[in-house]
Amino acid sequence: MPSTILVPDRDKALHINAQSLFSIFRNSIMSRHDTHAPETPATRFLRQHGMAYSSHLYDYEDHGGTAVSARELNVNEHAVIKTLIMEDENAQPLIVLMHGDRKVSTKELARQIGCKRIETCKPETANRHTGYLVGGTSPFGTRKPMPVYIERTVLDLALVYINGGRRGYLVGIHPHDLLRVLQAKLVDVAN
Structure with missing residues (x-):
């Protein structure tokens, strides 16, 4: 019985x-999702570099962006960090990490990093550079190494949520760890 x-x-x-x-x-x-955190190139990268992180699964929505992930995880959208793949005038890729509720001033970014022009990559180009699908792009474990730029105010937060290499999956991490492990440069380009 x-x-x-x-x-x-x-x-x-x-x-x-x-x-x-x-x-x-x-x-x-x-x-909602399998309760086990997925194994991705990003999580392998984090483990290989001894990074402490928390796993957060949520119901992914096409074109939902950081507003959906923030709502699903019940966190402030400002703490959800977008991984944006961009290219300079020579089609050289770069990564910009920006608050979910802010946009990147590409003109200011180009000025700060010494380029003539910066543009956001088309989805298929971003996929080719990173190995990740748009909506699941992580700055960790990308297919090819790229320079990384972090909006300076991201470091003011105690904890940030950033894509873990799959749609519907974010990792919680200390922002200073992003700076260290990605060897990123700080920029002031938020709009």
């Missing part, structure tokens, strides 16, 4: 089959 749990319901007691209760609980969690 299955065990039961006694759950008080105002004046009367209600017996619930413990196995059914666990099944309901498990299914509600599993319906």
Whole structure:
């Protein structure tokens, strides 16, 4: 006979089959995503570099951006960091890490890093440079090494959430660790 749990319901007691209760609980969690963090080139990179991080799965929505991930994780969108793949006038790729609720001034970025022009890559070009699908782009474990630029104000946060190499998967990390492990340069380019 299955065990039961006694759950008080105002004046009367209600017996619930413990196995059914666990099944309901498990299914509600599993319906969001597999509860195990995925293995990606980004997570391998983080482990290889001895980086402490937390895993956060959420229901990915096409074109939802950082607003959706912030809402799903119940965090401020300012702490969700976008990984943007851009190119200079010579089609050389670079990565910009920016607050989810801000945009990059490409004109100011070009001026600060000594380029004539900076443009956001087309999705297929970004995929080719990084090895990640757009919406799942991480600055960690990219296909080819690229210079990384971080918006200076990202370092003011205690914890940031950044893509872990798959759509619907962010990792929580200390922003100073981003700077160190990615050998990134600081810029002031937020709009």
